[in-house]
Amino acid sequence: MGALSNLRVIDLTQVLAGPYCTMLLADMGADVVKIERPGGDLIRSNPPFVDDAEEEAYGGYFQSVNRGKRSLELDFNDDEDREDFLSLVEEADIVVENYRSGTMEKYDLGYETLKERNPQLIYSSIRGFGDPRTGETHRQGQPSFDLIAQALGGVMEITGQAEGPPTKVGPGIGDLFTATLNCIGILAAVNHREQTGEGQYVDTAMYDAMLSMTERAIYQHSYTGDPPSRRGNSHPTLFPYDAFETRDGYAVVAAFGTNHWNEVCAAMDREDLADDYPTAADRLEHREALREEIAAWAADLETEELVETLEGRVPVAPVQNTDDIFDDPHVKDREMLVPVEQPGSNETVEIAGSPIKMTETPPEPHGRAPLLDEHREEILGSETDVETAADD
Template identity: 70%
Template sequence: MGALSDLRVLDLTQVLAGPYCTMLLADMGADVVKIERPGGDLMRSKQPFTEEDDPYGGYFQSVNRGKRSVELDFGDESDRADFLRLVEKADVVVENYRAGTMERFDLEYERLRERNPELIYASIRGFGDPRTGETDRQGRPAFDLIAQALGGVMEITGHPDGPPTKVGPGIGDLFAAVLHGMGILGALHHRERTGEGQYVDTAMYDSMVSMCERTVYQHSYTSDVPGREGNAHPTLFPYDAFEAWDGYLVVAAFSDGHWQSLCEAMNRPELVEEYPTGDDRLEDRERLRAEIESWMADKTMKTVLDKLDGLVPCAPVQDVSDVFADPHIHDRDMLVSVEQPGSDETVTIAGTPIKMTETPPEPGTRAPLLDEHHESVLREWNR
């Protein structure tokens, strides 16, 4: 039994932020029913595929596992009535439409609350909802790239002589999704104590500002506008990526003790005396970076890691094939095999990083086919 196995969630979301949030709830046991518009989630048709006629690709599979699918047309009176009956039995409704979309169908929070006063209604949008703070950006479309650009992520990512760069993973979606899940659980805890439902609202833009908390306090304290520093850290050194003979690795030796261990491994004890404090090292970081790079240049990553292991925080820079080969990842069940409909193959998706001793989350089954559970959901939820 999962920690949320008594929870019923109507998931009206698509693409990435909303589906990732509801996937986390499904992993913890919630009955997540994906309410899809005619034709289904836009991401069903996105590659990669195992076969040309796959009913959905890896994008959809990765963040919709463990859910059930019901296709409804909110423009159809009968389908709206079916949805409202499901709302009466739901604990949570999650949607990530533009602000005002649900109002067009007369299915906004206030209408749904009339049918179910204890309902948690949770919207995840680019710029939030007017109910929690009205702005002139609401109603505009937003994706990960927009959120990263506006929130300041791109301006501090990349090398100083290069252009603003987005972070590889879709953190504008994913971080907002995790925060949204936390908000939903907080609202459920409040309802448990009071019987009161409420509206939960998470904006992708807001989430990126929260993620860039360092730039906020830096600007407040110093009036500086932080820029791109590559893999370096603005206030710590060494905290960077360095090139060995056969690849890159990272070293985080900014404490005095770690710095001493690094200098001993390099056979450069005089650097400990010359740069005894973090501020000393930060002030002369370019010279010290060159010293570290020179020491590593003719050594393999394994040689460097063996010298530093257990003494200095360090790690190789891995690609995904390295991740697949890492025993730690398998020991932690972070790679999960699921069925790919229409194929004899199984595919691998990322497991859940949330570990619990009494109610361990389970990645669940494959993502659903479109409308696969229409009859069973309407029958079970309307008993």
């Protein structure tokens, strides 16, 4: 029994931001009913597959963020399907959708309509530019994806090498961070409802979320009047805080504290640097020359050797790829790789586990992602049986 096992979530989301939000809720025990358009979520067919895309029900993209949910295929243009949806809303705690602003209203299924059916409903939306209910802007109704949000929110301008172009962060943080914030908003609304009995509308915009994530650039601009730009792997106000190339890879060193700086200098057999640059301000002022000193030292070492030299004395780590992650005992000990069935193959696959750890109600993925419309009878059939029994 998860911490949210008392909650029923109607999930109208697709692709990444919305499904990741409802996945977090499902991992914590919520009953998440994924309502899919005819043909299903757009990313069911996205690769990779284990072996045969024709035989397997879906690819890794869908599997990863839809685990532990139940699936029901509905067409909102169909009156019967629309009524089935409204009947589910009457018993639901939360509805989550990530359509463009105005889409649900086209079917007369917007927040106000659903609120009439269920006054305590928490209705949550994830959009590129938010919903007019919480602040109207000229951008609403425009489509948005992770790349758009990262570009507008300032993430790309401060990511990458100084001499290189603006660069997207590898993971889809425009989706994932927005989804996480939306999940927090939903849980806050649940708590408010517990105290007051009131439902409400929760809205998180991808653009807003990326602006929030670039908080450092925002205050820097406000304080200095200059727009921050790319600095590679370094930090604007801390040194050393960077990645250094070794003989066989890269390692990161975060030694901006004086105690850590002294340890790095000792490991390099360069106590003179500790004496010559004793304060953080000194080191920041001469960062380019000092970086060259550390880089020359690191280049003569293998990554493992560098890490072992500093580990336990200085914050240090190798730059890992997924091969390294799959071999890391920490990952296994923390149950951060979870095996699930891959329908249509004879294999199991591993997906990322839940990073939220709790002692009494530990979150965990509750099985594979659903087949399209897999739970129709389970979700709607039981209600039909009740109605039939009542008529008898």
